[in-house]
Amino acid sequence: MSPISRLEEDIKNLKVQGATNVALLVLDGLNLANEILKTQKNADPYVFLLERLIRLAFARPAEPLAQNALRFIFHKKQPSPEEYLQLASQFKKMISESKNKMGKYGSDLITNGGVYLTHCHSSTVSNMFVSAHKQAKQFRVILTETRPLYQGRITANELIDAGIKDVTMIIDDVATSLLLQNKMKISGVFIGADLLSQDGFINKVGSLGIAHMANESHIPVYCSSILLKFDPRPYSDELLEHRQSSEIWPDAPLKLQFYTPAFDFVPYSQNIQIISEAGILKSHEIKKEALKSYPFITPSTLPDIN
């Protein structure tokens, strides 16, 4: 298997998961592709590198952060491959600067005595909890285990390792009674996003129910997402990844059918706000702010290489 195919598999198999981690891996893939390029005679660097990077950035359907990285790096042909590598490190810097900025807005929302529900694993959300903890705030985190692949355990490990004391895991279904019947007095929901669109966002399956129930109970939902995850294409259900049934039940009866969406599209509603590098935004501000900060995010900036 070629090194690029190996990276592609790591993304598809969730060896590397979470939108930010996937984008960083795609950016690292450029170094690898460039090493292979050096062994090729007569290859056009632009076509060679872009073809390989497109495979990585589109290995999972809803990864606009990785796809926007390509829009930024390959918006035009550069005189040498090194220029693409420089643009890639510039993009990495943009990710970390945006995350740092939004981390401040997010951790300010976490208050002493607060009880916060989170779902799945988002490096962005974990960072907010960790930075609030470093400010000596005392708060409680309730986290879902997140079926079928238990990414909630990654969150649990990160928070416990950072020294956060009050961390409680629930199975996903318990979120309903916590949110609708005010058990545990949840003060806010913090979830990540894989994709921001004009009308809503995509995040791990279960996010829609959580957002809906929080709305019913007037509990604020904060979706923590840098605007670099804005997808310029209109939302379509094809962006919702379906995964293998073996992730749910490896030795299931052969005749059993499965329905396996791994993500939800969560339409923006009254109680949802987006914590971003441009501040805490209401839904109608997302597109305008994203395109103002990152004008290269348009469908046409990802060139057709064929």
Ligand code: RUB
């Ligand atoms: C991960 C997931 C995360 C977002 C945001 O799903 O839904 O909430 O990717 O992550 P999976 P981040 O485990 O299937 O990749 O905030 O780290 O960018």
